[in-house]
Amino acid sequence: MKIDVDDALWLVRGKRDRLSKEIPEWEELRDAAYRLKLYSNSHLPELLEQFETQATANGAIVHWAKDADEYRNIIGGLLKDHGVSLFVKSKSMLSEECHLVPYLKNLGIETVETDLGERIIQLMGSRPSHIVLPAIHIKRQEVGKLFEKEMGTEPGNCDPTYLTHAARRNLRNYFLNADAGMTGANFAVASTGEVVVCTNEGNADLGTSVPKLQIAAFGIDKIVPDRESLGVFTRLLARTATGQPVTTYTTHYSAPREGSEFHIIMVDNGRSRILADKDHFRLLNCLRCGGCMNTCPVYRRTGGYSYSYFIPGPIGVNLGMASNPEAHKKDLSACSLCQSCAGVCPVKMDLADQIYLWRQHFHSSVPKRILSDGMLAVMGGPSRLKATLAVGHPAMKALKACGFQWGKGRDFPDIANPLEHE
Amino acid sequence: MKVALFVPCYVKAVNPEVITASYKLLRHLGVDVSIPKGQTCCGQPMGNAGYESHTSHLKERFENIFKDYDVIVGPSSSCVVYVREHYGNIFKGRIFEICEYIHDVIRPTSLPGSFPHKVSLHNSCHGIRLAGLAAPSELNIPYFNKLKDLLSLVNGVEVVEPERPDECCGFGGLFSVERSEVSIKMGTDKVLRHLETGAEYITAADSSCLMHQGGIISARKLPLKTIHIIEILACGI
Amino acid sequence: MSKEEILKNLRDADPERFPKPDLTALKAKSRRYDGLVGQFRKAVEASGGKTAIISLEQDPSIVAREMFPGENSLVIADGRFGVAENGCVYLEEPEAFPRKEYFLAEALVIVVGIGDIVANMHDAYDRLGEKPSRYGIFISGPSKTADIEQALVFGAHGAREVAVLIRQ
Numbered sequence: 001m002k003i004d005v006d007d008a009l010w011l012v013r014g015k016r017d018r019l020s021k022e023i024p025e026w027e028e029l030r031d032a033a034y035r036l037k038l039y040s041n042s043h044l045p046e047l048l049e050q051f052e053t054q055a056t057a058n059g060a061i062v063h064w065a066k067d068a069d070e071y072r073n074i075i076g077g078l079l080k081d082h083g084v085s086l087f088v089k090s091k092s093m094l095s096e097e098c099h100l101v102p103y104l105k106n107l108g109i110e111t112v113e114t115d116l117g118e119r120i121i122q123l124m125g126s127r128p129s130h131i132v133l134p135a136i137h138i139k140r141q142e143v144g145k146l147f148e149k150e151m152g153t154e155p156g157n158c159d160p161t162y163l164t165h166a167a168r169r170n171l172r173n174y175f176l177n178a179d180a181g182m183t184g185a186n187f188a189v190a191s192t193g194e195v196v197v198c199t200n201e202g203n204a205d206l207g208t209s210v211p212k213l214q215i216a217a218f219g220i221d222k223i224v225p226d227r228e229s230l231g232v233f234t235r236l237l238a239r240t241a242t243g244q245p246v247t248t249y250t251t252h253y254s255a256p257r258e259g260s261e262f263h264i265i266m267v268d269n270g271r272s273r274i275l276a277d278k279d280h281f282r283l284l285n286c287l288r289c290g291g292c293m294n295t296c297p298v299y300r301r302t303g304g305y306s307y308s309y310f311i312p313g314p315i316g317v318n319l320g321m322a323s324n325p326e327a328h329k330k331d332l333s334a335c336s337l338c339q340s341c342a343g344v345c346p347v348k349m350d351l352a353d354q355i356y357l358w359r360q361h362f363h364s365s366v367p368k369r370i371l372s373d374g375m376l377a378v379m380g381g382p383s384r385l386k387a388t389l390a391v392g393h394p395a396m397k398a399l400k401a402c403g404f405q406w407g408k409g410r411d412f413p414d415i416a417n418p419l420e421h422e
Numbered sequence: 423m424k425v426a427l428f429v430p431c432y433v434k435a436v437n438p439e440v441i442t443a444s445y446k447l448l449r450h451l452g453v454d455v456s457i458p459k460g461q462t463c464c465g466q467p468m469g470n471a472g473y474e475s476h477t478s479h480l481k482e483r484f485e486n487i488f489k490d491y492d493v494i495v496g497p498s499s500s501c502v503v504y505v506r507e508h509y510g511n512i513f514k515g516r517i518f519e520i521c522e523y524i525h526d527v528i529r530p531t532s533l534p535g536s537f538p539h540k541v542s543l544h545n546s547c548h549g550i551r552l553a554g555l556a557a558p559s560e561l562n563i564p565y566f567n568k569l570k571d572l573l574s575l576v577n578g579v580e581v582v583e584p585e586r587p588d589e590c591c592g593f594g595g596l597f598s599v600e601r602s603e604v605s606i607k608m609g610t611d612k613v614l615r616h617l618e619t620g621a622e623y624i625t626a627a628d629s630s631c632l633m634h635q636g637g638i639i640s641a642r643k644l645p646l647k648t649i650h651i652i653e654i655l656a657c658g659i
Numbered sequence: 660m661s662k663e664e665i666l667k668n669l670r671d672a673d674p675e676r677f678p679k680p681d682l683t684a685l686k687a688k689s690r691r692y693d694g695l696v697g698q699f700r701k702a703v704e705a706s707g708g709k710t711a712i713i714s715l716e717q718d719p720s721i722v723a724r725e726m727f728p729g730e731n732s733l734v735i736a737d738g739r740f741g742v743a744e745n746g747c748v749y750l751e752e753p754e755a756f757p758r759k760e761y762f763l764a765e766a767l768v769i770v771v772g773i774g775d776i777v778a779n780m781h782d783a784y785d786r787l788g789e790k791p792s793r794y795g796i797f798i799s800g801p802s803k804t805a806d807i808e809q810a811l812v813f814g815a816h817g818a819r820e821v822a823v824l825i826r827q
Contacts, residue, residue, distance in 0.1 A: 008809050010586070017559060025688055026562035032685050038677035044669045058791055064662040116815055117806035133806065140808045160810035168816055192791035202762050202802040202817025209759035227789055228682060231781035245702060245745035246799050249817070255793035268665045276672035295560065297590045301607050333601050336594025337470055338547040343560025359472030368600050372471040379431045379463035380480065389435055407602035409610060411640035413436040413633045
């Protein structure tokens, strides 16, 4: 039971291509987004304080968290203070980054993931394999079996519409009875103090429309200067992520609902360290759209679980290195430097060039060094190259004759006879 | 004007006909090209693997060999781009991928040869995304393809492109060894898409991609051949 | 205080300070549409919604009932303006109309004035300006998901059906 993630994501990439080509000024939009992000990330202290002032004036309560610990403690504290036992949350990469759900479980708080893909993953006890399409690798039959057990759906019925609507009914109960709801943020607007959340399902919207406590938590790199800049980002985001002109819901949260509280948590957790890294600070541009995964030929063929960092694909390789290089340097090999990601990225991150840079300082494997030095030895000078060819020509012939291959399913090339070509 | 032909090491090792063809083609087009002696690797495979710092002697050699030439032309876009981007400013503006040079600078309106075959064009990653040989599918820019333009000057050749015309074939230097399994999967997908076009040949401006795909063709005994684009452009010279 | 520590770390990072880009030229050359209403309807329908043009005299609730006969969970809301390029409509949260109604309804019908359609999101945010509202949302068609094998399904959590009535 395996799904062809390559074909599925290539279709998404194709939709992205078609939609991007409906906008004649697409490349200028990407350039504007790139420059807006460079501006906002290089002016974070001012913009964060402006956001805090505005959000406070709107009636929200703003918290600052320097790391994952503090982020978890703030959320745990809020939920305890409000006597929350059922907590609904929408998809947030930050919550994965900071391992929120297991922490809350230890506090005795039941967290229900409400994005359909995330819910499937949660019920399976698994982890997302893609940041926008978390269950992309799971077959409908598996979802059918899961929902039969968890939601009592008809045995054997694995029609996506049927299963989606079963989840809709099932999750409604949670939405209507939750004590608190949480979202991440796609953007936090400094000029207005509002948090912008983009979703298709409406789970974030339902989850924040009923409970008395709303929490929005985001990394400080989500700050954008103003609404004017949202015009740029909202034209790029969904087109790149899923090949839609815009997400179904683009919601701007400013004030708490009547009779409820709205808490906003701004989280550093290593971002200020990335900002200080002259080679890699542009990683803070990332919108978490997943576009680089959809286009990455390695990701499409190996899937999200082949990476050690929880965010896979080109951006994940880079963010993993920025977070803990020794733990994630093996992921550096998952790149053929094809550069497709750089052309897709809506904020023009040079993801492949950055992987090249990481590779200069962190080596993914010892054999690679032996290979590299070996090549250096045999190619490293004209006389050596000549000798290599002289030996390589018959040696390669002999190897091939004995059935040796350059990996399974690929033959070695023939080495030219140096006597014939001078 | 002094023009040098840059002979990438692996082209010399696995595809030396490309050097001869490049030389003949440039001469035919009136370029006073010479092949400087003592050439070897530019350091790209080591750099991509993370060992650029081990290659300073290669850079030094390359600089010494080529520093007095006005123009350097090489039949491998990834090597050319590597020198362009990793050798500081010393060769910027005067090192060209050979098709780029012929297309943009010499601008021939005809070529003498004829190649009555159907060829599937492999748009290599570094050729199109870094050397600018064609408009990459990711970007919303006006379509162009310098390789197709040049091939159209050759009589009889029918040029097609595979589905996903600029997806990576999975060579990637040491990627092909370190991540051998996925590299071969990518290469196999690519070769099968070329095969579906009904072409007899895969052609490209990069011998490395052709070497990798050739290995897959050979292992699977597929009815396809690989040929460097310069060999097609130079046929009949 | 973590706030002070974070701000200090950010200042200590001392990044190159990039200027704020001027978006005037980009906005001026952004794509325009001949026939805003036609493009808007096309975009709403592409997002899975329905559209109709109604006259000033027509009662939206009657039109809505005709569009979704037998639907018990139907909510009619006022949109401030629509966006031609992507088919979304901007709504706020009027008093006595809690926002949850937008999402709990099975069918959501949004009324928007025919003169209140802008070309794209640049125009949309220019229209909103930089003054915060308590709550604002762009809605484009029905709630949807493709989380099961990339098959598009309407009605994930929010309204299964959306119609936009364009009022003359």
